[in-house]
Every structure is written in C-alpha cells, then in structure tokens.
Amino acid sequence: MAENGAMERRKSKPLQKKYPKVIAVTSGKGGVGKTNIVGNLAVAMTRLGKRVVIIDADVGLANIDIVFNLRPEYNIRHVVSGEKSLDEVMVKTRHGIGILPGGSGFADLTQLNEGEKLTLLSEFETLADQADVIFLDTGAGISSNVLYFNAASDECLVVATTEPTSITDAYALMKVMSQEYGTRYFKLVVNMVENEAEAKRVYGSLSNALDKFLKNVVLEYTGCIPFDRGLQKAVRNRSILLDISSGTPAGDSMVSIADSLAKGEVRNHSQGNLTFFMNRVFDAFQ
Ligand SMILES: Nc1ncnc2c1ncn2[C@@H]1O[C@H](COP(=O)(O)OP(=O)(O)OP(=O)(O)O)[C@@H](O)[C@H]1O
Numbered sequence: 001m002a003e004n005g006a007m008e009r010r011k012s013k014p015l016q017k018k019y020p021k022v023i024a025v026t027s028g029k030g031g032v033g034k035t036n037i038v039g040n041l042a043v044a045m046t047r048l049g050k051r052v053v054i055i056d057a058d059v060g061l062a063n064i065d066i067v068f069n070l071r072p073e074y075n076i077r078h079v080v081s082g083e084k085s086l087d088e089v090m091v092k093t094r095h096g097i098g099i100l101p102g103g104s105g106f107a108d109l110t111q112l113n114e115g116e117k118l119t120l121l122s123e124f125e126t127l128a129d130q131a132d133v134i135f136l137d138t139g140a141g142i143s144s145n146v147l148y149f150n151a152a153s154d155e156c157l158v159v160a161t162t163e164p165t166s167i168t169d170a171y172a173l174m175k176v177m178s179q180e181y182g183t184r185y186f187k188l189v190v191n192m193v194e195n196e197a198e199a200k201r202v203y204g205s206l207s208n209a210l211d212k213f214l215k216n217v218v219l220e221y222t223g224c225i226p227f228d229r230g231l232q233k234a235v236r237n238r239s240i241l242l243d244i245s246s247g248t249p250a251g252d253s254m255v256s257i258a259d260s261l262a263k264g265e266v267r268n269h270s271q272g273n274l275t276f277f278m279n280r281v282f283d284a285f286q
C-alpha cells in the first residue's frame with residue numbers, strides 16, 4: 001500500500017521544465033578566436049545531441065553569420081519593434097543551429113520602453129523550448145554591453161591567448177565582472193597555443209593574480225586549442241573547421257571542450273530561466 005502511494009505521488013509530480021544553459025564566450029582582447037570557438041563548439045554540441053542557439057551579441061562587428069556563411073535579413077531590432085518574431089529573425093544552419101543576429105539591436109537596450117522590454121522577454125521565453133544550450137558570442141573588452149551579457153549568463157567562458165596583452169586584458173575583464181557584477185566563477189580557454197604547457201602557464205598566471213588581488217573568484221581551466229592553420233583555411237572558406245576536416249588538432253580540442261561544457265554544472269546562476277536571463281540583462285542596465 002505504502003509503495004503504491006509513493007508511486008502515485010511520483011506519477012502526479014509535474015515534469016520539471018528544463019531551461020537551456022546560457023554560455024557567454026568572451027575575452028578582454030579582441031581577435032582571440034571567440035567567434036570561431038562559438039561556431040565549432042556549437043557544431044560539437046549538436047553532435048552530442050544538444051539543440052543549440054547562438055546569439056550574436058557583438059554589437060560592433062557581428063560575424064557569426066559569416067562563419068556559417070549565412071546572410072540573415074533581420075535582427076533583434078525587428079523583434080524589439082514588434083515587426084518580427086524571434087522565430088522569423090532566427091536563421092538556421094544546416095546542422096539545425098539557430099543563429100539570432102543581434103545587429104545594432106542590442107546596442108539600444110538602454111533605450112527600451114516597458115512595452116518593448118516585455119516583447120523581448122516573452123519572445124526570449126519561446127527559446128526555452130527550442131534549445132538546450134545557448135551560446136552568446138560577445139564583443140571583446142569591458143564595454144558595458146559585453147559586461148551585461150556576461151553577468152546575465154550561466155557560464156562565462158573567457159578566451160585568452162599566450163600574448164601578454166591578452167592575459168592582462170582577460171584579468172581586467174574578470175576584475176570588473178567580479179567587482180561590478182559579483183561574478184565569481186569563470187572558465188578559461190587558451191587559444192592558439194603551441195602546447196598544453198603554454199596554456200597551463202597562462203592559467204597559472206591568471207589564477208595567481210586572481211588569488212592575490214581578488215578574493216573568492218574561481219577560474220576553472222577548461223582546455224586549450226592549438227594554433228592550427230586548418231582553422232584559418234576554414235575561415236577563408238567561410239566554413240566551420242569541424243565540418244570540413246576531422247581529426248585536426250584545433251577541432252579535436254573544441255570537441256573535448258564541448259564535452260566538458262555539456263557535462264559541467266552551472267556555477268553562476270542555477271536558475272537558467274530565459275526570462276530571468278533577459279531580466280538580468282535589463283537589471284544590469286539600471
Ligand atoms: N586556433 C587557431 N589557430 C589559428 N588561427 C586561429 C585560431 N583561432 C583563431 N584564429 C585566427 O584568428 C582570427 C580571429 O578569430 P575570431 O574572429 O574567431 O576572433 P574573435 O575573438 O571573435 O574576434 P573579435 O574580438 O573581433 O570578435 C581567425 O580569423 C583565425 O584566422
């Protein structure tokens with residue numbers, strides 16, 4: 001009897017809605033490989049059976065569409081104005097990845113009236129049923145737009161290279177994020193390395209600096225990507241490295257980074273609700 005009762009309770013429990021994990025890919029210095037990393041991680045995630053959406057949140061030189069050789073007609077500005085729905089603005093790659101072009105639409109988030117904010121919020125909520133993972137390809141640096149998106153995300157993946165300027169700029173980004181938005185967890189990917197030892201040195205110097213000057217900030221080493229001419233060739237051909245060759249050094253690394261991101265628990269915001277996500281973006285603007 002007691003067992004039956006327990007079974008009944010289990011049956012009647014409503015299914016808990018699973019919200020997508022929002023991962024911002026960001027950097028202090030520009031040109032370190034964010035957009036290509038987002039593109040390849042997205043493809044690797046689809047191979048793991050995940051439904052993926054990429055939001056182009058770079059209000060400067062948005063180019064995730066170029067990497068996938070797509071030419072979107074509309075952008076988020078058309079959603080804000082109510083002319084288009086999110087679905088109509090989103091373009092799909094042949095892998096089924098949804099690309100949401102930000103265009104200059106995200107630059108005006110501070111100017112939105114309450115009605116426009118609500119439109120954006122409810123449109124974003126529709127993404128919850130379409131994606132398991134949402135990547136944000138952000139611009140570089142510490143401009144407020146980049147910071148808002150990073151702060152609102154569940155995960156903040158910082159990309160750096162071995163160049164000293166890239167390392168100091170990555171530190172500066174994490175410093176502002178932790179001091180102004182209370183972000184405590186970051187993940188690091190070191191790109192264009194010659195070997196893993198180099199990447200570990202970059203990780204060591206960044207985490208030493210964080211331990212010394214910023215208390216309670218945790219940096220997790222997520223992986224490194226070798227310098228790979230194959231990736232440059234893929235860029236020239238407007239294609240994704242993982243699509244055109246298998247077993248390349250950079251491609252294999254991105255596959256294993258995608259694996260670890262898919263498995264890893266969310267550290268910054270356990271409530272991955274997309275309305276919460278957009279609200280966090282709006283809150284950051286206040
Ligand atoms: N692992 C790699 N090996 C070799 N070249 C690479 C690698 N990763 C990136 N690159 C080169 O760096 C260039 C810039 O990459 P990408 O556009 O992805 O950087 P980004 O960080 O998105 O730049 P931005 O800050 O301008 O948005 C690529 O076109 C490619 O030539």
Ligand SMILES: [Mg+2]
Pocket residue numbers: 034035036058063137138
């Ligand atoms: Mg980019």
